Amino acid sequence: MEFKRLSVLPGVHINVLPTAKFKTIRIKLFWRWPLAEESVTKTALLPMVMKRGCAPWPTNRDIAIRLESLYGAGFGMDVTKIGETQNIEFDLEVADDSYIGSTERRVDLLKQGLEFLHAVTMQPLLPQGAFREEYVTGEKAILRRKIEALINDKPRYALTRLLENMCRHEPFSLYRYGRVADLDAITPERLGAHYYRLIEQAVMEFYIVGGVEPERAVSLVADLWRLPKREPLSFPAAGRQPAGETRLVREEQDVKQAVLAIGLRQATTYTSDDYPALLVQNGILGGYPHSKLFINVREKHSMAYFAYSRLDTTKGLQFLLAGIDAARFQEALDLITAQLEETKAGKISQEELEAAQKSITNDFLSSRDDAGQIIDADYLGQVNNKPRRIEETLVRVNQVTVEDVMRVAAGATLDTIYFLSDQSRKDGITK
Amino acid sequence: MKFETLENSLLKEKLLTLVSAAGLRLFVLPKPEYKKVYAALAVNYGSIDSQFITADGRQMTVPEGIAHFLEHKMFEKPEGDVFQLFAKNGASANAYTTYNLTNYLFSCTTGFRDNLEILLNMVQEPYFTDASVQKEQGIIEQELRMYEDDPGHRVFMNLMQALYHVNPVRVDIGGTVESIRRITKEGLYDCHRTFYHPVNMALMVVGDVEAVLVASQVEANLGKRGYRQQKAVERLTPEEPPEVHQAVVHDELVISRPRLLLGFKDRTDCQGRELLKRELATSLVWRMVLGRSSPLYNQLYEEGLLDDRFSARYSSAPTYAFSVLGGETEHPEKLAEAIRAGLERVAGEGLREEDFLRCRRALIGQFLEAFNSLEFIANSFVSHYFRGTSLFDYISIMEELSLDDLNKRYMEHVYPGTTAMSILWPKGRRHV
Numbered sequence: 052m053e054f055k056r057l058s059v060l061p062g063v064h065i066n067v068l069p070t071a072k073f074k075t076i077r078i079k080l081f082w083r084w085p086l087a088e089e090s091v092t093k094t095a096l097l098p099m100v101m102k103r104g105c106a107p108w109p110t111n112r113d114i115a116i117r118l119e120s121l122y123g124a125g126f127g128m129d130v131t132k133i134g135e136t137q138n139i140e141f142d143l144e145v146a147d148d149s150y151i152g153s154t155e156r157r158v159d160l161l162k163q164g165l166e167f168l169h170a171v172t173m174q175p176l177l178p179q180g181a182f183r184e185e186y187v188t189g190e191k192a193i194l195r196r197k198i199e200a201l202i203n204d205k206p207r208y209a210l211t212r213l214l215e216n217m218c219r220h221e222p223f224s225l226y227r228y229g230r231v232a233d234l235d236a237i238t239p240e241r242l243g244a245h246y247y248r249l250i251e252q253a254v255m256e257f258y259i260v261g262g263v264e265p266e267r268a269v270s271l272v273a274d275l276w277r278l279p280k281r282e283p284l285s286f287p288a289a290g291r292q293p294a295g296e297t298r299l300v301r302e303e304q305d306v307k308q309a310v311l312a313i314g315l316r317q318a319t320t321y322t323s324d325d326y327p328a329l330l331v332q333n334g335i336l337g338g339y340p341h342s343k344l345f346i347n348v349r350e351k352h353s354m355a356y357f358a359y360s361r362l363d364t365t366k367g368l369q370f371l372l373a374g375i376d377a378a379r380f381q382e383a384l385d386l387i388t389a390q391l392e393e394t395k396a397g398k399i400s401q402e403e404l405e406a407a408q409k410s411i412t413n414d415f416l417s418s419r420d421d422a423g424q425i426i427d428a429d430y431l432g433q434v435n436n437k438p439r440r441i442e443e444t445l446v447r448v449n450q451v452t453v454e455d456v457m458r459v460a461a462g463a464t465l466d467t468i469y470f471l472s473d474q475s476r477k478d479g480i481t482k
Numbered sequence: 483m484k485f486e487t488l489e490n491s492l493l494k495e496k497l498l499t500l501v502s503a504a505g506l507r508l509f510v511l512p513k514p515e516y517k518k519v520y521a522a523l524a525v526n527y528g529s530i531d532s533q534f535i536t537a538d539g540r541q542m543t544v545p546e547g548i549a550h551f552l553e554h555k556m557f558e559k560p561e562g563d564v565f566q567l568f569a570k571n572g573a574s575a576n577a578y579t580t581y582n583l584t585n586y587l588f589s590c591t592t593g594f595r596d597n598l599e600i601l602l603n604m605v606q607e608p609y610f611t612d613a614s615v616q617k618e619q620g621i622i623e624q625e626l627r628m629y630e631d632d633p634g635h636r637v638f639m640n641l642m643q644a645l646y647h648v649n650p651v652r653v654d655i656g657g658t659v660e661s662i663r664r665i666t667k668e669g670l671y672d673c674h675r676t677f678y679h680p681v682n683m684a685l686m687v688v689g690d691v692e693a694v695l696v697a698s699q700v701e702a703n704l705g706k707r708g709y710r711q712q713k714a715v716e717r718l719t720p721e722e723p724p725e726v727h728q729a730v731v732h733d734e735l736v737i738s739r740p741r742l743l744l745g746f747k748d749r750t751d752c753q754g755r756e757l758l759k760r761e762l763a764t765s766l767v768w769r770m771v772l773g774r775s776s777p778l779y780n781q782l783y784e785e786g787l788l789d790d791r792f793s794a795r796y797s798s799a800p801t802y803a804f805s806v807l808g809g810e811t812e813h814p815e816k817l818a819e820a821i822r823a824g825l826e827r828v829a830g831e832g833l834r835e836e837d838f839l840r841c842r843r844a845l846i847g848q849f850l851e852a853f854n855s856l857e858f859i860a861n862s863f864v865s866h867y868f869r870g871t872s873l874f875d876y877i878s879i880m881e882e883l884s885l886d887d888l889n890k891r892y893m894e895h896v897y898p899g900t901t902a903m904s905i906l907w908p909k910g911r912r913h914v
Contacts, residue, residue, distance in 0.1 A: 070515075071515070072515040072516070073854050074493075074850045074851065074853050074854055075850060075851050075854060110780075111774070111780060111783070112774075112775060112777075112780040115773070115774035115775035116775045116840065118844070119773075119775050119840045119841060119843065119844035120840055120843070120844075121847070122843050122844060122846065122847025122850075123843065123844030123845060123846070123847035123848040123851070124847065125848075125851060144851060145847075146847040146850045146851065147850075149494075150492070150493070150494070150850050151846065151847065151850070339569055340565055340566065340569045341566060341569045341570055402570070406569065406570045406572075409570070409571065409572030409592070409593075410569065410572055412572060412591065412592065413572040413573065413574065413589075413590055413591045413592070416517040416518065416591035416592075417517060417518045417589065417591055419517045420516050420517055420518050420856070421854075422854070
């Protein structure tokens with residue numbers, strides 16, 4: 052299963068995967084833009100305002116009616132951060148025609164779906180170059196709530212704060228939804244100007260997965276998206292920064308459970324030859340319920356309510372997270388770093404190695420059963436400028452040895468320790 | 483070993499089914515193009531089954547929440563936690579309990595046979611000790627207390643207690659802190675013996691598997707356990723009056739915005755295909771009247787009375803049926819009034835043909851979309867099976883429905899309706 056890829060205009064690419072596996076056609080459109088202070092909030096707000104209305108369907112209700120008419124097509128949008136890029140995603144799912152022919156005459160849902168996507172993205176309500184005032188005001192309030200809601204999810208909040216501190220000299224420290232402080236300065240005109248900039252300069256990637264003929268899908272897109280002059284930006288590889296001296300950052304909040312978040316810089320990244328071994332190292336250390344962190348920190352020592360590790364392979368970062376009792380900070384920190392040291396020292400049983408390999412295999416193969424995950428995995432490869440085939444990665448994952456894991460682990464350096472706890476529980480902290 | 487085949491031409495799916503010698507109902511839906519295999523072993527035993535007559539004729543009343551408690555305990559064996567066993571085998575496993583059933587499941591891309599063996603053994607080999615029951619009481623008590631602080635859960639449970647006088651749906655699936663304390667090792671064994679018999683269970687496997695191999699593995703595993711024939715369990719449901727228990731219930735919690743839920747109590751006088759037909763008709767009605775494309779929803783949205791997390795849904799089973807709608811709002815009482823006024827207006831005008839056709843089309847499309855998910859297929863299928871309906875009838879029943887059916891349903895259930903209202907206020911802001 053591989054995408055057919057074609058570039059139709061400068062910086063506009065179409066990726067099609069024909070398959071009879073699904074009962075729907077999944078269409079995703081990504082707009083890639085640099086992650087930068089001056090644009091992060093505008094880029095996050097833009098698709099929210101765009102989905103409020105477009106020329107053919109100017110209100111929420113018009114759009115809802117249109118989507119229902121397309122056999123309950125699912126439509127959403129979001130913003131993601133991959134390395135130093137900020138990506139707007141438009142996501143549309145329509146039924147495959149062959150399943151709905153019985154009630155009424157055949158409908159061309161691929162074509163109608165693409166026309167809808169074109170209307171929302173290319174025919175916005177922009178008289179005189181400004182978005183509708185009430186839509187901008189309304190969506191600004193929603194975006195503000197979305198950014199502020201981060202604080203409700205403590206592990207996610209802790210991870211975000213760790214990143215802000217750890218990458219404070221890099222754009223990667225920015226939150227994908229932007230900053231509340233930027234909102235006031237965003238006017239309907241400025242947002243309109245930002246839209247035009249993206250139309251001209253963003254890299255656009257179309258993905259279409261389902262029962263489609265690639266040639267037809269490409270020609271439908273090419274006929275609809277007739278963009279005038281395009282000067283797409285080029286995107287450098289994700290920035291790499293060596294770990295500095297280890298810093299401890301503490302924050303106090305009224306929380307019942309403290310969160311310890313540890314950030315590591317990994318020498319291995321998505322583009323490295325050792326990428327499969329990095330996945331295995333993470334699987335052994337903290338990716339699964341059979342990993343060292345879960346077994347030792349949670350099960351054996353009952354020290355944490357949760358304990359796991361996560362990778363950002365594009366940036367080469369690894370995060371170790373645990374929900375702990377604030378009084379046991381030092382003990383938890385020692386125990387968690389000891390698990391990392393074990394992967395460095397090769398204290399890894401054959402059973403641990405195989406369990407990690409099996410779980411990674413299960414995750415990767417399972418992702419092939421979901422069109423959205425198939426698309427996201429390929430897009431990650433495009434942003435990193437290194438397409439990877441899952442089948443090849445898995446062959447390599449299953450060849451990884453304890454020595455490979457040790458080599459990868461040796462490239463991991465402790466960078467920042469972030470600790471979120473209740474102010475009344477100051478004990479247990481030693482610098 | 484002979485499979486019966488059920489074909490669905492609209493979904494282009496083929497389902498194989500048989501009953502094993504010990505009485506277990508097996509369903510296999512081959513999906514050769516999928517990498518993953520998903521298996522669900524479901525027990526027709528949920529939180530509402532708290533009064534029943536056992537196989538040997540004893541009438542029993544068990545503590546509320548025991549089905550959920552039992553689900554937790556089934557993962558614990560003398561040799562350790564079965565979760566770990568699945569994980570080491572590359573599978574990801576889970577379980578859940580609803581009002582009606584307990585479902586144990588896993589998915590994997592390799593080693594299906596081994597994982598199925600783990601699942602079958604786990605569910606059929608209870609192992610409880612006084613110490614482990616006591617430990618679990620502590621864990622579940624924490625879980626229940628956590629739910630008490632969850633606004634969505636609290637406002638819903640308050641509504642169920644307002645809608646129902648005695649029906650067990652008014653009690654949390656997990657039970658209460660008090661009822662959990664009454665659970666004993668012996669009680670768990672009793673419930674396991676009564677309900678975890680193959681005649682009361684179903685196994686559904688979806689994915690790239692050979693149905694014959696699954697069936698022979700099931701026969702071998704169950705065959706060695708010496709099950710004796712058992713009659714279906716007789717469940718006792720207390721007589722529920724048609725009217726609501728309480729029209730309005732207020733409560734408060736530390737939250738940022740108030741929450742409103744409106745409940746509509748429905749009658750319970752149909753089963754099988756008719757039950758599903760009523761369920762689909764009601765879902766369609768709610769979508770037409772308060773869905774994203776309805777004038778009423780958009781009017782309330784523009785007036786700032788609701789946001790896009792507002793929802794309306796219908797749940798039904800042979801012993802209960804209700805609709806719940808609502809969400810977060812600054813003005814819960816005003817919103818309730820505006821909804822009632824809107825529903826009255828629709829009652830006067832009648833539902834519109836155009837909305838009916840469009841919304842029905844949308845529901846059919848969304849059903850197809852859900853059929854991409856092996857999890858959805860298996861979980862919904864077993865749930866329908868226990869309730870005496872078939873997931874495969876969804877599209878054909880949808881196509882049978884007429885605007886008359888919906889208008890009739892509207893006047894019968896929605897307006898004026900048998901309703902109750904639950905409001906959860908931010909602490910200290912009640913009745914402003």
